Amino acid sequence: MKETIKKLIPESLIARLRGLEADMKLHHETAHQMRRFRRNYARRGSMRQEHLETRIIFFTHQIEKGLSHTDFRYGFGKGVLAQMAPLMAALRAVDSDIAHNDVYQTAISSLHEYRVRHEAAHVDLTYMRDLFDAATWNAIAATENTTGGAMVIRSSDKRHNDSLTFTQLMEKRHSVREFADESVSASEITKAVDIAMRTPSVCNRQPTRVHIITNPQLIRHAMPLQGGFRGYPMPPALVLITADNQAFMNQDERNEGYTDGGLFGMSLLLALEEQGLAACPLNTMLPMKRDEATRKLLGVPDSEFLVMYIAVGHFRDEVMTCKSQRFAADSIVTVHA
Ligand SMILES: Cc1cc2nc3c(=O)[nH]c(=O)nc-3n(C[C@H](O)[C@H](O)[C@H](O)COP(=O)(O)O)c2cc1C
Known part of the structure; x- marks a missing residue:
């Protein structure tokens, strides 16, 4: 019976009804997600x-x-x-x-x-x-x-990065925020993007998009909108990782671009490090006005979410960076046996 009714309803109507249902779910579940976030983020004044x-x-x-x-x-x-x-x-x-x-x-x-x-x-x-x-x-x-505190990074320690093991590369990579004056070409970065293309993504739909910015004037305008790089000289190049929402098929996937784009970002950071390029990821979780201004400045299509920037340059002979101590692995692991 159900199958007979289904056969009588045109696909266009089914698609429309499914679309309406998905829109309602998108609204309801986004609000639910927002409430969970609001209950739990580290608000100023909390004593938790x-x-x-x-x-x-x-x-x-x-x-x-x-x-x-x-x-x-x-x-x-x-x-x-x-x-x-x-x-x-x-x-x-x-x-x-x-x-x-x-x-x-x-x-x-x-x-x-x-x-x-x-x-x-x-x-x-x-x-x-x-x-x-x-x-x-x-x-x-x-x-x-x-x-x-701070630690020193030396370009001389980066010469053999392409022969390191994965563990060594992970250990040695640090965010670097001050670069050599030398420029970085889009093709140097594209080499690393090529490697990062092996990053997995949901159903292999590959939502990540990469905008490479080497125009100094664009960088000078983009960085104040980003806001987390104050006090440093401008980086020679900036990579903007975005996720194209056209790769997603229903409302359940509304955050998937951040997951897939984030995975891609880490691959790209490691690929840049392997190539001997210095880099620093920079957040693009921007207030709406700065998000819109960034989109306009860089011509980011409406279909893309901003995932993160990566500032890229060549290593200086010597530069300092944050130690950024990590939690012990067992402090973040819960075993569900
Ligand atoms: C998504 C993301 C956003 C970040 N945003 C900023 C930023 O706005 N400004 C900044 O100086 N560093 C930023 N960082 C760099 C972090 O401070 C750095 O990764 C962290 O301290 C760990 O240090 P490490 O990268 O040297 O291992 C960001 C890192 C990530 C992954």
């Missing part, structure tokens, strides 16, 4: 341990970026320190085993480097000292933890 840790990692990263600037600015990050100090006190209050809290100890370690570098230059640190209680201030001085 995970939220405090997220915010401390964010500010530790700001300190590490300041510490790794070639053009080191003494006294940088006063606002960051002012936000970090109460968060660290709050984390101590909720975590009874703070001595083994890696997020906290890495923050202390990066503050140690901040303190030592300033003290070595005889910079008055009263502004910092006033933010922390005596015990924390002393812990910042005394820590032997070296997981936080």
Whole structure:
């Protein structure tokens, strides 16, 4: 019976009805997703341990970026320190085993480097000292933890990148935000894109699109809209990874472009590293106005979502970057046996 009715209804009507149903689901499920996000993201002012840790990692990263600037600015990050100090006190209050809290100890370690570098230059640190209680201030001085702060990257260490094992390449890749003056051609980047094409994607539908920007004027306009690269000289090249939503077939796949584009992004980062090119992924989770301005500037088609930028250049002889300490693998693994 059902089959007979189905045969009588024209395909165009079925498609229309299915489309209406999918639109309603898209609306309902996007709202459901939004509510889950809203319940859980690390809002300012939250005292949940995970939220405090997220915010401390964010500010530790700001300190590490300041510490790794070639053009080191003494006294940088006063606002960051002012936000970090109460968060660290709050984390101590909720975590009874703070001595083994890696997020906290890495923050202390990066503050140690901040303190030592300033003290070595005889910079008055009263502004910092006033933010922390005596015990924390002393812990910042005394820590032997070296997981936080800045590290040096040398171009001479990159010469044999094409013969490294996967593990070595993963270990050695770091985000680099300051590049040699030398330009980077689109064809150098395309070589790495070629390698990244082996990245898997849903049903092999390959939604990722790659925009390579080498025009300095476009880069100069795009970077302030991105917003996370302030204080650095412009990179010689910028790659914009997008996902073309024309590759998707129903509302369940509304976020798939970010997954597939993200996988592609990591492949591309490793391929660039293998080719001896320096790179830094940069987020494109932009507020609507900056998203629209970026689309207009770069002529991104309406069908594409922005996934991420990657700044690309040649390595300087020596440059500093953030250590960006990682969680231990077992701290993120849940085994469902
Ligand atoms: C999606 C994504 C967005 C990022 N956005 C920025 C950014 O806006 N500015 C920045 O300086 N670094 C950015 N980064 C780089 C991260 O800070 C860096 O990957 C992280 O600290 C880990 O360090 P590593 O890449 O050196 O291993 C981003 C990284 C990713 C993966």
